[in-house]
Amino acid sequence: MRLCPKIRLWPRWQPVDSDPFAAELESHRRYLLRVARLQLRDQDMAEDVVQDTLFAALTGRDGFSGRSSVKTWLTGILKHKIVDVIRQKKRQPVLESMFEEDTGLDDFDPLFRDDGGWAAPPADWGDPENALSQREFFDIMEFCLEKLPPNTARVFMMREVMELDTDEICKELTITANNLWVILYRARMALRECLDQNWFAGQARG
Amino acid sequence: MLHRLTHMVSCKEATRLLSQSEDRRLSLGERVKLRLHLAVCTGCARFQRQIDFMRGAMSRYRK
Numbered sequence: 001m002r003l004c005p006k007i008r009l010w011p012r013w014q015p016v017d018s019d020p021f022a023a024e025l026e027s028h029r030r031y032l033l034r035v036a037r038l039q040l041r042d043q044d045m046a047e048d049v050v051q052d053t054l055f056a057a058l059t060g061r062d063g064f065s066g067r068s069s070v071k072t073w074l075t076g077i078l079k080h081k082i083v084d085v086i087r088q089k090k091r092q093p094v095l096e097s098m099f100e101e102d103t104g105l106d107d108f109d110p111l112f113r114d115d116g117g118w119a120a121p122p123a124d125w126g127d128p129e130n131a132l133s134q135r136e137f138f139d140i141m142e143f144c145l146e147k148l149p150p151n152t153a154r155v156f157m158m159r160e161v162m163e164l165d166t167d168e169i170c171k172e173l174t175i176t177a178n179n180l181w182v183i184l185y186r187a188r189m190a191l192r193e194c195l196d197q198n199w200f201a202g203q204a205r206g
Numbered sequence: 207m208l209h210r211l212t213h214m215v216s217c218k219e220a221t222r223l224l225s226q227s228e229d230r231r232l233s234l235g236e237r238v239k240l241r242l243h244l245a246v247c248t249g250c251a252r253f254q255r256q257i258d259f260m261r262g263a264m265s266r267y268r269k
Binding site: 075112131 | 218225248250253259261264
């Protein structure tokens with residue numbers, strides 16, 4: 001399915017670098033693509049939706065108030081585009097299966113003992129705030145997000161990056177609130193574990 | 207003994223409540239149980255700081 005015909009966003013006769021605003025938009029393409037791909041799990045759809053977002057931003061630049069960053073503004077536009085795609089996809093029976101991924105409440109969890117205590121309690125992360133000023137940390141975070149199971153990543157991105165409220169996510173994905181909490185719980189546990197192993201293990205601990 | 211008495215919720219249950227507290231308002235009973243647990247459990251107190259940090263990191267990511 002094509003969402004829209006491929007539009008050449010930047011006409012050849014007008015190089016991006018002659019327009020600083022267009023160049024700034026373009027500089028966020030990689031981030032937008034990653035966010036879109038994690039939610040749609042389809043490279044073509046993700047590219048279309050990002051192209052659409054950048055095009056809408058370029059033609060609607062007067063709508064940019066400057067109160068938030070360009071990146072935040074773009075994230076907001078992308079959110080609406082992604083919700084549209086998810087709505088369209090729901091109408092297509094072929095793709096419905098992707099929303100039926102395991103969201104069961106069955107809960108064998110190797111992180112905990114049978115009595116519900118930690119098998120291995122979380123290690124000390126020291127002063128994690130330092131990580132936020134390091135680009136490499138966000139590379140690791142992206143790596144960890146990519147490793148989440150598709151449905152888990154989608155829901156987590158909708159919640160934490162798109163900032164959709166929980167009712168909205170349940171409605172768009174036709175899942176129950178209980179399912180949503182389980183999915184978000186799993187996402188946070190997995191992300192915590194992954195950051196612990198791939199970032200903090202080498203940092204705070206000697 | 208104190209340890210046993212105050213562990214009205216398990217660590218597994220406490221981590222669930224901590225995660226859900228990001229997405230819904232916990233009931234009074236849940237908040238009390240959670241607070242009691244966090245007061246005596248270093249692992250879960252650490253876990254709480256870590257998921258708070260992750261939320262902050264995600265918010266930094268989109269800005």
